[in-house]
Amino acid sequence: xxxxxxxxxxxxxxxxxxxxxxxxxxxxxxxxxxxxxxxxxxxxxxxxxxxxxxxxxxxxxxxxxxxxxxxxxxxxxxxxxxxxxxxxxxxxxxxxxxxxxxxxxxxxxxxxxxxxxxxxxxxxxxxxxxxxxxxxxxxxxxxxxxxxxxxxxxxxxxxxxxxxxxxxxxxxxxxxxxxxxxxxxxxxxxxxxxxxxxxxxxxxxxxx
Numbered sequence: 437x438x439x440x441x442x443x444x445x446x447x448x449x450x451x452x453x454x455x456x457x458x459x460x461x462x463x464x465x466x467x468x469x470x471x472x473x474x475x476x477x478x479x480x481x482x483x484x485x486x487x488x489x490x491x492x493x494x495x496x497x498x499x500x501x502x503x504x505x506x507x508x509x510x511x512x513x514x515x516x517x518x519x520x521x522x523x524x525x526x527x528x529x530x531x532x533x534x535x536x537x538x539x540x541x542x543x544x545x546x547x548x549x550x551x552x553x554x555x556x557x558x559x560x561x562x563x564x565x566x567x568x569x570x571x572x573x574x575x576x577x578x579x580x581x582x583x584x585x586x587x588x589x590x591x592x593x594x595x596x597x598x599x600x601x602x603x604x605x606x607x608x609x610x611x612x613x614x615x616x617x618x619x620x621x622x623x624x625x626x627x628x629x630x631x632x633x634x635x636x637x638x639x640x641x642x643x644x
Contacts (some may be wrong), residue, residue: 446597447582448583448596451592467505472544473565543585545571545582546583562601590634631643
């Protein structure tokens with residue numbers, strides 16, 4: 437399979453509490469912790485429910501009822517107050533609530549390591565989530581499918597099966613994959629990946 441940075445792949449989902457994964461717990465094939473992916477995004481700032489009136493008293497003014505000119509004027513006034521709040525902590529009226537951005541996190545994914553070597557990092561374009569190949573599964577050997585780790589069965593079922601466009605950000609190392617899998621060849625799917633990494637594709641395909 438050509439190592440194209442932009443491609444469409446079949447994606448499935450799995451979680452640590454599935455029957456065929458429960459014995460491994462929330463651990464990946466490298467012995468590390470399985471992680472869910474958290475996309476890096478900036479939430480849109482929320483409009484304030486109440487603003488100061490022209491008279492300087494706090495009135496319950498609905499944003500929707502204000503004219504465009506009034507909203508612009510109030511936005512400028514609010515920006516001015518926010519700037520002043522940085523240099524002075526006197527009073528509470530000038531303070532602007534800050535929303536913490538969720539920290540981005542690279543999630544775990546499983547695949548055939550002869551197709552997506554261990555360490556391959558990619559972004560799912562439809563969600564913005566980034567995953568790294570650190571796991572594999574017996575049903576994935578010989579298939580162009582990537583299994584995305586989810587933190588719960590409900591999230592896993594919600595994802596289902598999707599054909600997604602992905603962009604590979606960094607390809608993993610084939611030699612590292614081969615070194616890790618060589619000691620595990622007593623498992624048939626690991627043996628198949630080893631043969632494919634050694635370019636013995638006919639032998640790999642015959643191993644079912």
